[in-house]
Amino acid sequence: MEILSSFIVFEGLDGAGTTTQAARLAGYYGSTGRACHLTNEPTSNPIGTLIRKILKKEISTTPEALAMLYAADRSDHLYNPEYGIVRMLEEGNTVISDRYFYSSIAYQSIDCDSSLVRMINAYPSPEFLIFIDTPAEECMERIEKRGGEKELFDRLEFLRQVRSNYLSQLDKLPSGVHAAVIDGRKPIDEIGEEVRAFLSPFGF
Ligand code: TYD
Numbered sequence: 157m158e159i160l161s162s163f164i165v166f167e168g169l170d171g172a173g174t175t176t177q178a179a180r181l182a183g184y185y186g187s188t189g190r191a192c193h194l195t196n197e198p199t200s201n202p203i204g205t206l207i208r209k210i211l212k213k214e215i216s217t218t219p220e221a222l223a224m225l226y227a228a229d230r231s232d233h234l235y236n237p238e239y240g241i242v243r244m245l246e247e248g249n250t251v252i253s254d255r256y257f258y259s260s261i262a263y264q265s266i267d268c269d270s271s272l273v274r275m276i277n278a279y280p281s282p283e284f285l286i287f288i289d290t291p292a293e294e295c296m297e298r299i300e301k302r303g304g305e306k307e308l309f310d311r312l313e314f315l316r317q318v319r320s321n322y323l324s325q326l327d328k329l330p331s332g333v334h335a336a337v338i339d340g341r342k343p344i345d346e347i348g349e350e351v352r353a354f355l356s357p358f359g360f
Contacts, residue, residue, distance in 0.1 A: 158280035159332040162245055164360070165256040167322060168288035169315050170307070171295035172340045173347065177288060178254040180348045181355075185250060193244040195233070196254035203229040211307045219267035226260045227276040234279060250360065256282060262321040263309060281333045284360070286351055287326060290340030292316045334358065 164181070166174040175196070182194035198204035198211075207225050209215050217225075233253075234241050244251050257277040264273045290298075292315035299310050309315070329335055336354040338347055 157330040157332070159283055159330070160241070160245060160251075160280045161283050162250045162360075163241065163282040164250065164252045164284040164286065164355070165258065165282040166252070166254050166286050166288060167256070167258045167262075168340060169290060169292060169295045169318055169322075170310055171298035171302075172288045172290040173344070174254050174288050176344060177286070177347055177351055178252050180344075181351055182252050184348075184352065185252075191247075191249045193241075193249040193251045194254075195241065195244075195251065197233060197256060197259065198226065198229050199233050201229070201232055201236075201239075203232055211309070212305065213308065219264065220272070223260065223264040223268045223273055224276060226264065227257075230257060230260070230277070230279060253282070258285065258322065258325055261325055262318045265321055266314065266317050281330055283332070283334060284355060284358070285326075285329065285333055285335040286354065287322060287335065287337045288340040288347065289319075289337050292319055294341060 166178045168174045178194060178196070182192050185192035198207040203225055207222070207229060210217055210222055232240070237243060241251050241253065257279050260277050261270070261273055292312055295315055296310070296312050299306065309318070326335055326337065338350045340347065
């Protein structure tokens, strides 16, 4: 099992606060002079852009096609020779990603065969995985407060299932992956402090 050193992944339900916390950590590294690259999935590259159109229901496809698109977006995100995560790591950056393959296993396994989802997501693991654990009910409230159109996966029952799929992944991580589960109901600052307290013993 390959592990990418200096690669930090944030995961959580829609509305859990992963984007806020990934950005805060990147901001902190920036202020301390650590070379850092902040990124996210789905990406804003061509395959990720196509995925976002599907999420907005501008185009429709099958759950399997969507699962394969997420996996394809991820391959490009990791290995693109110009902007890929592997290249960023090789250049000495700490890479922070808002979502990675754990999202695919948690979300796509609901509508697709989970062994297919796992097979097409046999990508290297990150050194650090931070799960911002916000209950599905609270996430739905936050999504509703944000306003705008609901996306494909913004449904309470669905998010409950997603959370349970995340928790089962956390139970069987390879030994080299350091994982933290942080209560996403806490204030933003407190979560930020917990993230740093988790990473700092490792020199991050
Ligand atoms: P999200 O992080 O919510 O993007 P943004 O907040 O910028 O719109 O991700 C979009 C949706 O895609 C979200 O519902 C989670 C889902 N998703 C998957 O289902 N599988 C995946 O592999 C990834 C990366 C995301």
